[in-house]
Amino acid sequence: MRAPKAFDPRRLDVAAFAKAGGHLDGCTPLRDLRRLAEAVLDDPAAEVPWTLDGNWRQPAGDEPQWRVHLKAAVTVHMTCQRCLETAPLALSVDRRLRFVMDEREAEALDEASEDEDVLVLPSRLQVAQLLEDELILTLPIVPRHDLCPNPLPVAADLLPADVSDAAAAGESAASDDPPQANPFAALAALKTARKPG
Numbered sequence: 001m002r003a004p005k006a007f008d009p010r011r012l013d014v015a016a017f018a019k020a021g022g023h024l025d026g027c028t029p030l031r032d033l034r035r036l037a038e039a040v041l042d043d044p045a046a047e048v049p050w051t052l053d054g055n056w057r058q059p060a061g062d063e064p065q066w067r068v069h070l071k072a073a074v075t076v077h078m079t080c081q082r083c084l085e086t087a088p089l090a091l092s093v094d095r096r097l098r099f100v101m102d103e104r105e106a107e108a109l110d111e112a113s114e115d116e117d118v119l120v121l122p123s124r125l126q127v128a129q130l131l132e133d134e135l136i137l138t139l140p141i142v143p144r145h146d147l148c149p150n151p152l153p154v155a156a157d158l159l160p161a162d163v164s165d166a167a168a169a170g171e172s173a174a175s176d177d178p179p180q181a182n183p184f185a186a187l188a189a190l191k192t193a194r195k196p197g
């Protein structure tokens with residue numbers, strides 16, 4: 001018996017992987033996914049578990065169809081744009097990709113297909129790069145809690161302009177610095193204390 005072919009996620013032969021019905025899984029440190037790590041708050045211990053499965057079909061009289069199915073999940077942290085506290089955000093990827101030989105065919109099929117992306121078969125695929133691209137696509141444009149722990153119903157109107165501006169511009173600073181007491185929290189406490197009942 002031959003040993004099953006080992007597939008290298010750093011330079012994956014997608015066609016062979018799909019045809020063999022291959023399976024890969026791993027746990028990639030978030031810090032290795034540079035562009036994603038830079039978009040979220042620093043979390044040196046975070047890891048992204050993922051699986052990649054391949055499958056292949058050869059319809060009669062048609063071109064072979066190579067497919068992979070990528071699944072991954074990770075919780076990252078971003079600054080909530082409503083309350084400016086750190087918000088945990090659960091990202092998950094469940095993406096089916098089909099590969100074809102020809103770029104024009106890929107474009108036409110991709111437009112026609114709703115449930116899978118169609119790409120040109122790469123000579124080698126870096127799974128980590130695909131993983132990172134797909135996770136970045138799931139990042140919210142405006143990160144925020146589903147339910148803010150310290151809601152600030154009318155804060156924006158009450159704040160002096162300079163504080164609002166600092167808050168709006170403060171996102172990059174917040175990602176470099178450890179969490180600090182924020183001026184909104186004190187205001188919230190004050191307003192809560194003032195409420196009758």
Ligand SMILES: [Zn+2]
Nearest residue numbers: 080083145148
């Ligand atoms: Zn919030």
